[in-house]
Every structure is written in C-alpha cells, then in structure tokens.
Amino acid sequence: MSLNMDAARQAFIEEVAELLQSMEDALLALEDNPADNESLNEVFRAMHTIKGTGGVFGYMPVVEFTHAVESVMEEVRSGREPMSEQLICILFACRDHTSRLIEAIVEMGEDSGKPLSSDLIATGHDLLKQLTQRTLQTTNITPNTPEQPKYLPIVSDVWMIALDFGRNALRNGMDPLSFLRYLGSLGDIVDVVTLSVPPPLNEEFDPESCYLSFRIAFRSDADKPTIAAVFEFAEDDCDIRILPPDSAQDTYLDLLASLSDTQVTRIGEMLVSIGALTPNELARALAHQADERNTDAISETHSEHTANQRLGDILIQQGSIKPAVLEQAAKTQEAARAKRQDETRFIRVDAERLGHLINLVGELVTSSAAIRIMVERAGVENMNEVVDSVDYLVAEIRDNALQLRMVPIGESLSRFRRVVRDTSKELGKNIELVITGGDTELDKTVVEKITDPFMHLIRNAVDHGIESPEERARVGKPVNGTITVNAYHDSGHIVIEIEDDGAGLDVKRIRAKAEAKGLVKPEDTLSHEETLRLIFAPGLSTKDSATNLSGRGVGMDVVRQNIEALRGSVELDSVLGQGTKITIILPLTLAIIDGFLVGAGRDQYVIPLSQVAECVEMKAAGEMLKPHNGHYINLRGEVLPFIRLTELFNNQHTVRHEHRESLVVVRFGHHKVGLVVDTLLGELQTVIKPLGKLFEELRGIAGATILGTGDIALILDVSELAMIGQMKRHHSDLRHS
Structure with a gap:
C-alpha cells in the first residue's frame, strides 16, 4: 500500500507541475488579452484541480491557499471582478507560492503533516492579504451607490418561469394559483404577469377550458430540480420553461469546468447531472429531435457533433437553458474527448527504462555489424539478402527507439517567457520574447542539459543586452526591445539562435579587459570573431559592477563548457549598437x-x-x-x-x-x-x-x-x-x- 501511495504522490507532483505551467502560460496570455475566457478558465482549473487533488492527500496548506485563489478567479470569470495588471502580478506570485508549498511538502515526505516554515506561512498570508485588499478596493469603487429595493425585478438575479397551461388543466383538477402558493414557500415571487390566450378563430370559447399562462420572476436559493418539482404533477397539462438567473448560470459553468473525465458523458446527461436541466426538459427536447429525424429534418447519418448542436438549439428554443451554459458543456465534452484520445494514444514511460532500451538497441547495432563482417569473411553469399534485411530492421528499430526520446523544444523554450517578463519588470525595461521553431524536436536528455545555459543567455540579453527605454529612445530605437529565439534542423543537428536588438558588444572594451587579465598580449592580432569569443574566457566581464541577475561574460565559460560537453558548439556575432546573436549547434541525440x-x-x-x-x-x-x-x-x-x-x-x-x-x-x-x-x-x-x-x-x-x-x-x-x-x-x- 505504501508503494502505491508513493506512486500516487509522484503522479500528483507531476500533475501539479503541468498544471502550474499551464497556469503560467495562461497568465502570460492574459497580460496580452485580459478578456481571454479560455485563459481565465485555465487559471481557475489549475487552482481547482490542485485544491481537489491536494485534499485527497491531506495537504491542507495547499488546499486552503488554492481555495482562496480559486474563489477570486470565480469572481473574475463571472464578470463581477475585473482582471487587472495588479491581479495578474499577484496571481503569478500565488502560482510560485503554490509550487513552493508542494516542494516543502515533498521534502517533508512522510512528515507532511508537520507545520510549514514561518517564512512560507508569512508569504502565504501576505499574498492572501493582497488578494483581499484588491477585492475590497474593486468592490468599493462606488461606495455611495444606493441599495436596490428588495423586490425590484432584476432579470439577472431571478429565475424566469413560463407556465403555459393546457386546455384540459381545469378539467383535470389543476388549480393554477396553487402552484404560485407552493412556489412562494421556496422563495420570493418578485413579479407575476398573467396572460390570457384566447382560442383560435375557428374554435368556440369553452368556459371549462383553461386559457391562462403565467410569466413569473422568482428569487430563491433553490436549485432547478427543486423548482421544477413544484410543477411535477402538471407536466402533462402544462408547458413549463425554467430559465435560471446569472448567479445560477455561473454555478453551472463552474460545475462543468470541474467535472472529471469520468463524469463527462452526453451533453444532455451532463446538464441534468449538474442541475442545469430537468429530466423532463431533456426528454421533451429529445422527443422533438426524434420527431425531426422521423420527418427527415435531420439525416440519420449526421455526426454526434451535429446531433448535439441540434439538441442544443431545441433546448434554447424551449427556454430550458442559456447559450453560455450550453457552449461550456460542449467545450467540456470536447476537452474530455480529446484528453481520452490522448490517454489512449500516449503512455508514461520511466526515463530509465527508455534509456535502457536505447542501450540495448545500441548493442543490437554493434551485433548486426559483427554479423555482416562474419558473413563477408565466410564468403556465404546467399546470406547477404538476409543480412541486408536484418540491417534494415535494425536501422528502423534504432530510428524509432530514438524518436521515443525526441520532444519538441518549444516546451522548454516557453519557460523563458516568465524569465523575460519578471526580469524585464525588475529592471524597468519593456522586452518581448519571440519564439519560432518550437515544434523542432530534440533528444530529451539534451533538452534537460541545455536549460541552464539557455537561462543564463536569456538573462544576459535582458540584463545588459537590451538597453533601458530611455536609452533606446535616445538613440532612435523602438522603446520595446525584442529577444528572438529560433530553432531549426540543419544537417543532422539542431540550431538554436538567441538574438537581441540591444546595444551589442564593444570589441574594444572586450580586448582591453582581456589584456588587463593577461588573456592576450597587446601585440597579438585577433579577428573580430576571435575577439568576441574572449567573453567565453573564465572571469571575463565587460561590466564594471555585478548585478543580482547576471552579466554577459560572468559564467559564459560555463555556458560554453556545458554546450561543448554535449558535442555542441556556440558561435557569437555582434554589432555595436545593433544587437547580439548567439548560435548554438547541438546533436539531435547523444546515443x-x-x-x-x-x-x-x-x-x-x-x-x-x-x-x-x-x-x-x-x-x-x-x-x-x-x-x-x-x-x-x-x-x-x-x-x-x-x-x-x-x-x-x-x-x-x-x-x-x-x-x-x-x-x-x-x-x-x-x-x-x-x-x-x-x-x-x-x-x-x-x-x-x-x-x-x-x-x-x-x-x-x-x-x-x-x-x-x-x-x-x-x-x-x-x-x-x-x-x-x-x-x-x-x-x-x-x-x-
């Protein structure tokens, strides 16, 4: 059992890492477009899922913190709170704090119930305080706004109920007023409009027939199934439509967003399960859809997607549901279907097992070569065809085995968006990171080993590759600087270019620093490229004072060593006043x-x-x-x-x-x-x-x-x-x- 729990915890840690990365990407997208609903939902889902899964393991500090963040995101998604730049900055900090909470709990191991460090607790309280203060500020923008009357029929805050009684309602003993009295026991009837529907011209008025219709504005905390139960005995003699208020609609949206994959079924059944639709409403809509099929209004060969669309149209026409809820249900179903397809297509494999497979394939390659040589030495010509076939199969196995370890480099490069954002804000600079060629694939072992060198190079470009906005404006450059990262394949290698449009490198200054350190002699003649490469010498920096980030020159020797350890190389090109370009060339695989x-x-x-x-x-x-x-x-x-x-x-x-x-x-x-x-x-x-x-x-x-x-x-x-x-x-x- 302990082993199973350990595996479950490891799966939880991996899932949290993926969720936090998704949250970070969504927050970066929200900085560009605060009204992006999909990104808002992504942030909400990340916190909601971490809260729920953390609760399974009893990680209460995680549950309490993420619940607070989730509640704020619920307000933002409903439109009651704005998504501001200040809130995005706080959410970034909340994302990082959640990551640190998980790390702290992992380090505790079996003692995960122990109290957290005082620094971690203080940071969490401070972040929650910032969230609370921000909420108070946004909600008190118009403190003198008079309170609305209690029974004012505000459509966004009430249930709208339509009752159209059938002609035989009175004959069957129905009392229309009794429904209003019963409904009043569940909440406040804000308003009632009584409509009298006269008989058609070709039909005489019958005093025993019912020609009444009600339109009711109703305020209550009851859910839709409870309200629908009021009219349960009138369903055969009455056409009933119940449209929820915006507050209930927000609840439905939240419930749909939080459904697990196992709970996602057909759209109609989903809506019934969360209380957005009553079974009778669904039954009527399905019957209507079946009638259309029988009359060839919809072909039997239509796809499930088309059938869902038509069912949704019928539900909206019936007044059973609002379009926003239906749209979210369709998105939830599609996301669950895509995830299930991914789960059937992909499996998680231990990296050590994969590495062992690559090693075995390597030995197979060597043995295959030995077999060919032995056959040639023995002069067994009728074996050549068989040996050729084995060589071909070995080559296919080799290529496919190596492909198992190939991953798109874009996932690794996208992590630097956060680095550029945070570092540029700290330095008061406006810098955009542009990534191209992210789908270029590279061996996972290589990707893991280049993260640190890349981090150093990106920070160098931000720190003192790109000038301050004032300096850029003074020399006639755009105020916003740009760092471009481009990856592509070239002759069995991957080439990654990191280019900035900053100040460039001063070769005279580099030469002077190198001479001062004794790396070159005054009489030595160096080309432009060789002078630039001096920055890869240990300890050489053109900065007079170090910063808390990094300096181009400090640690660049380690960057070069790490890249060359991967059988790669790094090249440098720079023009003073125009920018710097670093080109890294790496092998696709190390095996x-x-x-x-x-x-x-x-x-x-x-x-x-x-x-x-x-x-x-x-x-x-x-x-x-x-x-x-x-x-x-x-x-x-x-x-x-x-x-x-x-x-x-x-x-x-x-x-x-x-x-x-x-x-x-x-x-x-x-x-x-x-x-x-x-x-x-x-x-x-x-x-x-x-x-x-x-x-x-x-x-x-x-x-x-x-x-x-x-x-x-x-x-x-x-x-x-x-x-x-x-x-x-x-x-x-x-x-x-």
Whole structure:
C-alpha cells in the first residue's frame, strides 16, 4: 500500500507541475488579452484541480491557499471582478507560492503533516492579504451607490418561469394559483404577469377550458430540480420553461469546468447531472429531435457533433437553458474527448527504462555489424539478402527507439517567457520574447542539459543586452526591445539562435579587459570573431559592477563548457549598437549516429555522416598552398584549411609507404575544414561510448565506438576540429602577414 501511495504522490507532483505551467502560460496570455475566457478558465482549473487533488492527500496548506485563489478567479470569470495588471502580478506570485508549498511538502515526505516554515506561512498570508485588499478596493469603487429595493425585478438575479397551461388543466383538477402558493414557500415571487390566450378563430370559447399562462420572476436559493418539482404533477397539462438567473448560470459553468473525465458523458446527461436541466426538459427536447429525424429534418447519418448542436438549439428554443451554459458543456465534452484520445494514444514511460532500451538497441547495432563482417569473411553469399534485411530492421528499430526520446523544444523554450517578463519588470525595461521553431524536436536528455545555459543567455540579453527605454529612445530605437529565439534542423543537428536588438558588444572594451587579465598580449592580432569569443574566457566581464541577475561574460565559460560537453558548439556575432546573436549547434541525440568510417595511420576514426560534405582524392582536390605551410588547399577556388589526422594524433605508420590520400570535407555551422585520411571505409551505424577520464583532454575526440570486428574506433569531434583548422589558418596568416 505504501508503494502505491508513493506512486500516487509522484503522479500528483507531476500533475501539479503541468498544471502550474499551464497556469503560467495562461497568465502570460492574459497580460496580452485580459478578456481571454479560455485563459481565465485555465487559471481557475489549475487552482481547482490542485485544491481537489491536494485534499485527497491531506495537504491542507495547499488546499486552503488554492481555495482562496480559486474563489477570486470565480469572481473574475463571472464578470463581477475585473482582471487587472495588479491581479495578474499577484496571481503569478500565488502560482510560485503554490509550487513552493508542494516542494516543502515533498521534502517533508512522510512528515507532511508537520507545520510549514514561518517564512512560507508569512508569504502565504501576505499574498492572501493582497488578494483581499484588491477585492475590497474593486468592490468599493462606488461606495455611495444606493441599495436596490428588495423586490425590484432584476432579470439577472431571478429565475424566469413560463407556465403555459393546457386546455384540459381545469378539467383535470389543476388549480393554477396553487402552484404560485407552493412556489412562494421556496422563495420570493418578485413579479407575476398573467396572460390570457384566447382560442383560435375557428374554435368556440369553452368556459371549462383553461386559457391562462403565467410569466413569473422568482428569487430563491433553490436549485432547478427543486423548482421544477413544484410543477411535477402538471407536466402533462402544462408547458413549463425554467430559465435560471446569472448567479445560477455561473454555478453551472463552474460545475462543468470541474467535472472529471469520468463524469463527462452526453451533453444532455451532463446538464441534468449538474442541475442545469430537468429530466423532463431533456426528454421533451429529445422527443422533438426524434420527431425531426422521423420527418427527415435531420439525416440519420449526421455526426454526434451535429446531433448535439441540434439538441442544443431545441433546448434554447424551449427556454430550458442559456447559450453560455450550453457552449461550456460542449467545450467540456470536447476537452474530455480529446484528453481520452490522448490517454489512449500516449503512455508514461520511466526515463530509465527508455534509456535502457536505447542501450540495448545500441548493442543490437554493434551485433548486426559483427554479423555482416562474419558473413563477408565466410564468403556465404546467399546470406547477404538476409543480412541486408536484418540491417534494415535494425536501422528502423534504432530510428524509432530514438524518436521515443525526441520532444519538441518549444516546451522548454516557453519557460523563458516568465524569465523575460519578471526580469524585464525588475529592471524597468519593456522586452518581448519571440519564439519560432518550437515544434523542432530534440533528444530529451539534451533538452534537460541545455536549460541552464539557455537561462543564463536569456538573462544576459535582458540584463545588459537590451538597453533601458530611455536609452533606446535616445538613440532612435523602438522603446520595446525584442529577444528572438529560433530553432531549426540543419544537417543532422539542431540550431538554436538567441538574438537581441540591444546595444551589442564593444570589441574594444572586450580586448582591453582581456589584456588587463593577461588573456592576450597587446601585440597579438585577433579577428573580430576571435575577439568576441574572449567573453567565453573564465572571469571575463565587460561590466564594471555585478548585478543580482547576471552579466554577459560572468559564467559564459560555463555556458560554453556545458554546450561543448554535449558535442555542441556556440558561435557569437555582434554589432555595436545593433544587437547580439548567439548560435548554438547541438546533436539531435547523444546515443547513436550514422557514421563514416575512415582510416588514418594505424587507427580508424568515425566522422558523423551528417557533417560530411564531400570526399575527394587529395591530389585531385587542388593545389596545396605552400606559403601557408601546407595547411591550406585550393578546392575549386575556395581556400580550405585542412588537418592530417596522422599528424594531429601522431599515429603514422612506422614505415611510411606511398599511398593515395583522401580529403574528407566536413562542416560545422559556418565553418568548413578538410580532414586528410589514408582510406575511406564506408558508412556504418555508430553507438557512441563515452571516453574515460584518462582521455578527457584529448582534443578533437567526442567518444568511441566498437566496430563489428571488435576493434575500437574513435569518433571525431568535428566542431573542435573545425576550430583547430581555423586557428591553424589564423596563425598561418599571422606568420605570413
């Protein structure tokens, strides 16, 4: 039982995290459009659901706090309270406090009944006080408004009842006035209008027939079924329509919004279950709908959606329900249907199990390669077709297994909307965050590891990338700054660009700071790009004083290290006065890649296939540029730096034989470099294995893999090789300038 409760608590924590994220997104939407009903409902549902589920586990601090917030949202949704900027700020704080309450209870574990910390309690009281004060301020805007008379027939505050008696009502012993007397016992009859409906022209007046109709304004706390029960014995001789007041309608809307998925059935049954519709009203509407079908007014082949629409039209025509309640019922039914479909399509899987599956697929890839090599060595040609089929299936299993861990990056990027909002308000800036390419997918393990670097970069852009409104106006820029985040796929990688239209980076200031710290010498010549990259050096900052947020330069070395640890790279471009653009390039997955196997000297290497641009024979590639010490080649008019892998890793053959060298052109981002190898061995699926600590400082290597032969091949880090090639080019330029 304890294990089941632990699993239930974990499910509760995960659900709360999702609800709070939905609430945050809804509040951000409300800042742009305070009248967005769907966002208002989303905030209400989040607090309502957390309150209900928290009560199941006995988390009373959570229940009490969320109930107070829920009550305020109920007032806003009903239109009795306005959604203001002040309230949105308080609700953001309430959302954060709810998250901290959950964290505190989780840390307590089995002792979740212990009192909370005094700071947490004080924060909760302060937030509730702010909500209460705000409510008093909004409700006392017109304190001198005279009280309305008690029996004034205000339509929005009373039940409207229509009674149309049948011709035989008096013959069957019905007393119309008795219904009014009975109704008066349940509340106040505000007003009654008596209508006399004369017989048609072709029908004589019958003194025993009833020609009466009542229109009643009724104020009561009774629900609709109770009021309908007053006329229960007259249903066969009377047409009854009961329209609820706005207050009751708000209750129906709340009940519909809080229905669990198991309670959501057909629209008519839902409305009956919450008391918005009486069984007889539904029965009459269904009978009317059936009559229409029988007369071909509606085709039997119409969808359930069309049938629901028609039923709703009939209920409104009957005066049984208001359109707003019917619309909410349809939304509730549609949301429940969509959620049930999602639940049948998706299942939650433990990340460790998924990781274990990926590892097994990796071993399967290695075993498949070994089988092919054994078949080729044995010369069993009639096995080739079977081996090809196995390779194809293994590739499909690999791709599908990796897809299981792919998630849209937009969910991770959208978290930064709150960061930009809070930080810009704290600094007195007006900044908009624009996110594009959010549906681009990336391995979940990569997404989890880039959150911190991204947070730092976004805060940098807000803190002192974007200028203050006054400074922007002074230099002729729009007062509102913009940070754009764009994600897209490129050659087996994902590229994420973070760009701001702020002040940009001052390369002269960066150079001066770098010289002061001894990172470069005054006589060193650096390109614009190399000077910008100095901000990734440990401890370098162009800020004279630190802020409580972050500074561009402080911690940027950690950003670079974290990204490079994922076999990624970060590039920087900035124009003083115009803005800064940071480009991050990451592999789609950290587990398995398609590789290109090459030989150089005594060893074999794997190059990620997605980064291979072309392969040419070294002699046919072009003329080697001697002035640059042989590290350049003229490839069809393009000056291309190249690296000999045998020289880089010092693994030449003991006895050097004349052989044909090949040039493998690889690219990473905006950089291209040539890798000179001895042999081209073809494509293969590669399972990436991390290197031990002994090889951590080995440059240009991202990992290792086991070949089908059992040999070890090193996987090249193309990003670092590209940087090595650029450095060779730069130093050669310096020597020959």
